[in-house]
Structure formats: structure tokens, C-alpha cells
Amino acid sequence: MSNLNLYENMLSNNVKNIEISGIRKFFNKVSKYEDVVSLTIGQPDFNVPEKIKESMIDSINQNKTTYTSNAGIEELRLEISKYLKEMKIDYSKEDICITVGGSEGLMSVFTAIINEGDKVLIPTPAYPAYESIVKLLGGEIINYPLNSDFSIDFEKLKELIKNQKPKVMVVSYPSNPTGAVLTKEQNDKLHDILKDEKTIIISDEMYSSICFEKEYNSICQYKDIKDKTILVGGFSKMFCMTGLRVGFVCAKPSFMSSIMKVHQYNVSCAPSIAQWGAAEGLKSCMDDVEFMKDKFKERGEYVYSRLKKLGFEVYKPKGAFYIFPSIKKYSENSEEFSERLLKEAKVAVVPGSAFGDGGEGYIRISYAYSMDQLKKALDRMEEWLKSEF
The missing domain is CATH 3.40.640.10 (Type I PLP-dependent aspartate aminotransferase-like (Major domain))
Incomplete structure (x- = not known):
């Protein structure tokens, strides 16, 4: 037995029994392809509000950089x-x-x-x-x-x-x-x-x-x-x-x-x-929060309406910035569907199976992205679905 195998056998069984996040798995695949529109992770496209930035800069200048309680x-x-x-x-x-x-x-x-x-x-x-x-x-x-x-x-x-x-x-x-x-x-x-x-x-x-x-x-x-x-x-x-x-x-x-x-x-x-x-x-900065929430709501309604027009079975989101349409009319395997969408349409989403057994047959779309990115992704998805299904 090589030293590598010896040490692998010494690792925690509990750690061995878990997988890398399916969200990160598909996010990481994006870099392998050119010109991909990624709607994978929950990263808002807004910047940190200015007053928060100023407060952090002030805390550095005031040497508030030690341990807190x-x-x-x-x-x-x-x-x-x-x-x-x-x-x-x-x-x-x-x-x-x-x-x-x-x-x-x-x-x-x-x-x-x-x-x-x-x-x-x-x-x-x-x-x-x-x-x-x-x-x-x-x-x-x-x-x-x-x-x-x-x-x-x-x-x-x-x-x-x-x-x-x-x-x-x-x-x-x-x-x-x-x-x-x-x-x-x-x-x-x-x-x-x-x-x-x-x-x-x-x-x-x-x-x-x-x-x-x-x-x-x-x-x-x-x-x-x-x-x-x-x-x-x-x-x-x-x-x-x-x-x-x-x-x-x-x-x-x-x-x-x-x-x-x-x-x-x-x-x-x-x-x-x-x-x-x-x-x-x-x-x-609660006014900033309200502004961003209004924008997310607008984006969610846009993505929902586009998906409905494309024939997806989908429920309108009422919070967060994710939507979870069913892809069962196209495929029973959400990972295979997401792989094809990425390779053939250059749109990255997260397969529903990443969220447990109850997520199979769905995909997660994050609309924490700009309206331009969302429109581009949905246009590509529409064209791909028409040509492939």
C-alpha cells in the first residue's frame, strides 16, 4: 500500500461521506467554457453600500482591528x-x-x-x-x-x-x-x-x-x-x-x-x-436594502414570466433571489439537463439534485444578476429549447 493510500484511509469517514457542494460544482465548471452566462450562485450584483464601506475604512484608521469579544x-x-x-x-x-x-x-x-x-x-x-x-x-x-x-x-x-x-x-x-x-x-x-x-x-x-x-x-x-x-x-x-x-x-x-x-x-x-x-x-443603509429588494422582485417577476412563456411549470418566487422551475417535461435527470444547457446553450444553472432528493427534476436559477445577464441567458435558453425539444 502506498503512503498516499495509507493516509487516505486515515481520513474521517464522516468527511468522506459528504460531497462538494453541487452549487459550487456547476459554478466551477463555468471557467471551462467561453462566453457563458452564469446564473449559479447567490452573489448579488450590487456593491456594498457606501456608508458601510466608510465605516469599515474608519474602523481601520481608528485601529479597531483587534479581537472583539x-x-x-x-x-x-x-x-x-x-x-x-x-x-x-x-x-x-x-x-x-x-x-x-x-x-x-x-x-x-x-x-x-x-x-x-x-x-x-x-x-x-x-x-x-x-x-x-x-x-x-x-x-x-x-x-x-x-x-x-x-x-x-x-x-x-x-x-x-x-x-x-x-x-x-x-x-x-x-x-x-x-x-x-x-x-x-x-x-x-x-x-x-x-x-x-x-x-x-x-x-x-x-x-x-x-x-x-x-x-x-x-x-x-x-x-x-x-x-x-x-x-x-x-x-x-x-x-x-x-x-x-x-x-x-x-x-x-x-x-x-x-x-x-x-x-x-x-x-x-x-x-x-x-x-x-x-x-x-x-x-x-436600510433604504439601500429596500432598493435592492425592489430590484430583485422586478427581476424575479421577469424571469418567472419568461419561464412561463417557455412552457415551464414554475412557481413565482416570494422571497430570496432564486426560482426553481421543473424540467421534468424535458428530462428526469437535472444534472444531465444542466450539463447540456451549459455546453450547448452556454447558460449555467444549478441542477435541482444539488438540493437533495426532492430537488431532482428541477433546476435553480439565481436572479441576483443584472437584467441584461438574465435576458441574455433566457434568450439563449429559449433558442436552445426550440432547437432541441
């Missing part, structure tokens, strides 16, 4: 608390930990909670990190299905909770990849199902600022289940700060003390200057 700067935690209260979500600054993006927030939360063999309810389709983190930690994934409009199938959910007795349930609205949001009625139904269960609820609300409905609904709004809800959010999408890596976790002390241990030993604290920038954003 593990929980993050008090100013940012206070502003997050205020922001959430406007959405009827009540967490004090003491309940908040600033993380290195939402990704580290999710990892810290799951690590603090999951033991080997613990059952975790995860929607399908869903953001792939949930399943990968659970696999890394040795937990057992229990998928709960969504309806054709990507709302929760409550009857099947109740059955799964009754039979499986899951320790944790992941809720993710506004949704990546589907663009779905919770209605008030759905939120109440979910609360009614969970209120008497011991299940811990992790609510990923990274896209809370990009909800096109007048009313924002979250499972974290109910005070009677506050002790078992954990909210994960961040500023990558809200302020276009994807590379600056600032997220946050909200939880009561019974959870936060353990989450903080993981966070502390993993990263110590989030980047100091980016924290100051995010704090300024919450104080001064």
Missing part, C-alpha cells in the same frame, strides 16, 4: 436586536452571537446540539449545507417533503415527528432554492405542530431582508416556543457582503452557552472591521 461587538448585537424586533422577533443583545457568516453560524449551532445518531428533520429540497453538516457530525437525516408549491406538507410532517421523534428540525424561509416563504396560516400550523414537541427548531433566515410579501412570518415569532428556537441570519445578501463574512445566531442561554464554546474554539470572533460595517448598515 467572542459574542461580537455590542453595537452590532444591539442593532440586530432592534432589526429583529421590527419583524416581531424578540432576542436581546445578550441572546446574539456574531459569526463568520451564516455558514459558521450553522456549523456552530449544529455542533453544539447534535450527538452521534441524533435524528434531524431537513426539508427537501433545501440548501445542501444542512445535510452535509449533519453527516459530518454523525447525525441521522430525516427528510420532510414539501408540496408542489414548496410549502410544507404538514400531514407528512406530523407523521414523521410522531414516528421518528426527531431531536432537531430545520426550517428555511425565505427558501434557497425555491424562493418560497411562509404565509401566516402556514406559520401558525407549523407552530401548532411543534409547540408541544421536544424538537429543537433551527430557523435559517439568511434571506429575511428579501421577502416580497407585505408580512414577514417566522417560527421565531412565537414567544411560547422561544426556549427551543434558534435563529441563524446574516448580512451577505442583505448588504451584499458575501466576502466580508458576517452572520449571527440568536438563542436563549440554555443553547447559547454551548454554541459560544464551539464558536470560540473555532474562530474566536468574526472579523472586527466587518462587524463595524454591518452595524452601520443596520443604522444607515
Whole structure:
């Protein structure tokens, strides 16, 4: 046996059991082809608002570049608390930990909670990190299905909770990849199902600022289940700060003390200057957020109308900046369909299979891109479909 094989056999089995993100897989393929229009990743095409930039520059000039407390700067935690209260979500600054993006927030939360063999309810389709983190930690994934409009199938959910007795349930609205949001009625139904269960609820609300409905609904709004809800959010999408890596976790002390241990030993604290920038954003840049949300809504409506005219079965997105059309009339294999679309039409999307078994037969299109890019991509897709199907 070569030394290479010897050391490969010494790697973590849990790590071996996960794959590279299907989102990144197709994003990385773009560079192999010329003149590709990529609608793969959730990277807003807007710049960081100017006041946030100025705040970060000022923080450097004022030498605010040292470690912060593990929980993050008090100013940012206070502003997050205020922001959430406007959405009827009540967490004090003491309940908040600033993380290195939402990704580290999710990892810290799951690590603090999951033991080997613990059952975790995860929607399908869903953001792939949930399943990968659970696999890394040795937990057992229990998928709960969504309806054709990507709302929760409550009857099947109740059955799964009754039979499986899951320790944790992941809720993710506004949704990546589907663009779905919770209605008030759905939120109440979910609360009614969970209120008497011991299940811990992790609510990923990274896209809370990009909800096109007048009313924002979250499972974290109910005070009677506050002790078992954990909210994960961040500023990558809200302020276009994807590379600056600032997220946050909200939880009561019974959870936060353990989450903080993981966070502390993993990263110590989030980047100091980016924290100051995010704090300024919450104080001064909410008009920028509204402007960007309006643009995303306009783009989503455009992509939806084009896809409908092309004959796709598709639901209109109500949040985030993704749309998830069915490609079942063309192919049963979303990866093969996406490969052909990339090679033959020079349009890159993400196959629905990247988001779990429930995503097969769909593709995810990100409309976080300019209207010119979206029009070019859809024109190419239209021409390709007419010639090939």
C-alpha cells in the first residue's frame, strides 16, 4: 500500500461521506467554457453600500482591528436586536452571537446540539449545507417533503415527528432554492405542530431582508416556543457582503452557552472591521436594502414570466433571489439537463439534485444578476429549447 493510500484511509469517514457542494460544482465548471452566462450562485450584483464601506475604512484608521469579544461587538448585537424586533422577533443583545457568516453560524449551532445518531428533520429540497453538516457530525437525516408549491406538507410532517421523534428540525424561509416563504396560516400550523414537541427548531433566515410579501412570518415569532428556537441570519445578501463574512445566531442561554464554546474554539470572533460595517448598515443603509429588494422582485417577476412563456411549470418566487422551475417535461435527470444547457446553450444553472432528493427534476436559477445577464441567458435558453425539444 502506498503512503498516499495509507493516509487516505486515515481520513474521517464522516468527511468522506459528504460531497462538494453541487452549487459550487456547476459554478466551477463555468471557467471551462467561453462566453457563458452564469446564473449559479447567490452573489448579488450590487456593491456594498457606501456608508458601510466608510465605516469599515474608519474602523481601520481608528485601529479597531483587534479581537472583539467572542459574542461580537455590542453595537452590532444591539442593532440586530432592534432589526429583529421590527419583524416581531424578540432576542436581546445578550441572546446574539456574531459569526463568520451564516455558514459558521450553522456549523456552530449544529455542533453544539447534535450527538452521534441524533435524528434531524431537513426539508427537501433545501440548501445542501444542512445535510452535509449533519453527516459530518454523525447525525441521522430525516427528510420532510414539501408540496408542489414548496410549502410544507404538514400531514407528512406530523407523521414523521410522531414516528421518528426527531431531536432537531430545520426550517428555511425565505427558501434557497425555491424562493418560497411562509404565509401566516402556514406559520401558525407549523407552530401548532411543534409547540408541544421536544424538537429543537433551527430557523435559517439568511434571506429575511428579501421577502416580497407585505408580512414577514417566522417560527421565531412565537414567544411560547422561544426556549427551543434558534435563529441563524446574516448580512451577505442583505448588504451584499458575501466576502466580508458576517452572520449571527440568536438563542436563549440554555443553547447559547454551548454554541459560544464551539464558536470560540473555532474562530474566536468574526472579523472586527466587518462587524463595524454591518452595524452601520443596520443604522444607515436600510433604504439601500429596500432598493435592492425592489430590484430583485422586478427581476424575479421577469424571469418567472419568461419561464412561463417557455412552457415551464414554475412557481413565482416570494422571497430570496432564486426560482426553481421543473424540467421534468424535458428530462428526469437535472444534472444531465444542466450539463447540456451549459455546453450547448452556454447558460449555467444549478441542477435541482444539488438540493437533495426532492430537488431532482428541477433546476435553480439565481436572479441576483443584472437584467441584461438574465435576458441574455433566457434568450439563449429559449433558442436552445426550440432547437432541441
